[in-house]
Amino acid sequence: MDIGVVLSGQNVTGDNYVDGVVALAREAEAAGVASGWFAQRLDYDAAALAAVIGHVVPRLALGTSAIPVFARHPVLVAGQALTAQAATRGRFQLGLALGAKPLVESAFRLPYERPVALLREFLTALRPLLSDGTVDFRGELLGAAPTLPVSLPGADPAPPVLVAAMGPQALRVTGELADGTLPFLAGPRALGEHVVPALTAAAEAAGRPAPRVVALVPAAVTAEVARVRDVATEELAFYESIPSYRRALDLSGADRAGELALVGDEETVAAGIRRYRNAGATEVVLTQTAMGGEAARRRTWRLAGELSGARV
Structure with a gap:
């Protein structure tokens, strides 16, 4: 399991953010970690950083988790x-998201309307652009018909597209049009009973x-x-008021988001990762790994490297 x-x-520490991330990526690669992921923030561009x-x-797979489709265009x-994909020589994974209504409306001054319909149209236009370099799509919410090809030498194969989807409608669109999902704060129960069945059924249909199913899981070996x-509990409290995360927490049987963090020694955290695998996760990405301090983060990353590629 990766x-x-x-x-x-x-x-990330230091005077230059990119330099700091390079150092962290080299550390993760040396530890044997399979992949490094970048949240999309307002101060850097996640795809550019990847x-x-x-x-x-040279060896670490990179991905975005995740770029909101609002205020962006598929071309x-x-x-x-x-x-x-060309810069990483085929190791890039594009993670997309609907974003949260308060953040979208405050940061971009855009109405957060028909998010699932926008996701469907965005993916419908995006997938041919990535695989064929062109598309002619006219939807209700967006259109895409570039007059020049969008292909790029060295960008092979087409990067996989993952969506941070957890609700039933978003999971249906993701199963139909994307390569997988990036659930965050969906515990093993929510994953096994809701996320994986809905996603798999849509893909099969x-x-x-x-x-x-790339599950993002807060973790600290300490x-x-x-x-x-x-x-x-303090760091993750922000998500408890966002409806999509609140629903995922409820389906997970958790009152507070911090309850889903894997915190303890190596055996405890590894056992928690196994629960996600048994619930249907194909990969696990550990997040919030610095919440226990630098020593705990390094210990957590060492465990991630030891478990990566092994039968957890």
Whole structure:
């Protein structure tokens, strides 16, 4: 089972953010971690950062988790993804998301309307652009018909497209049109009873291959369990008021998001990862790994490297 880590966020130190992420990526690669992932923020571009890192760190797979489809166009996102795929020599994974209504409306001053319909049209236009370099699509919410090809030498194969989908409608679209999903704060129960069945059924109905399920899981290997659990509860509280995450937490049987963090020694965290695998996750990405401090983060990454590629 491939185990990845999130490279962005509080893990990064130094005067130059990109230099700091390069150092972290090299550390993750040396530890044997399978993949590094970048959240999309407002201060950096996740796909560009993946391209830069992948060009100088030769073995680590890179991905975005995840770029919101609001305020973006599939032609431009295709160009970003193909550039990253060429820079990483085929190790890039494009993660997309619907985004959260409060963030979309406050940051972009756009109405958060018909998100699932927008996701369907975005993916319908994007997939031919990535595979064929062209598309002629006219939907209700967007259109795409570039007059010049969107293909790029070296950007082979077409990068896989994953969607951070957890609700039933978004999972249906993801199963029909994407390569898999990137659920965050969907515990093993929600994953096994809701996310995986809905996604698999949609993919089968569309005649598509079995989808990937890349579960993002907060984790810290530490002896300071009570303290780090409190930190996790505080750090993750933001998500509890967002409806999609609130639903995932409820389906997971969790009142607080921090309850889903894997906190403890190596055996405890490895057992937690096994629960995600048994629930249907094909890969696990450990996030919030710095919540226990630098020593705990390094210990967590060592475990991720040891487990990556092994039968967890």
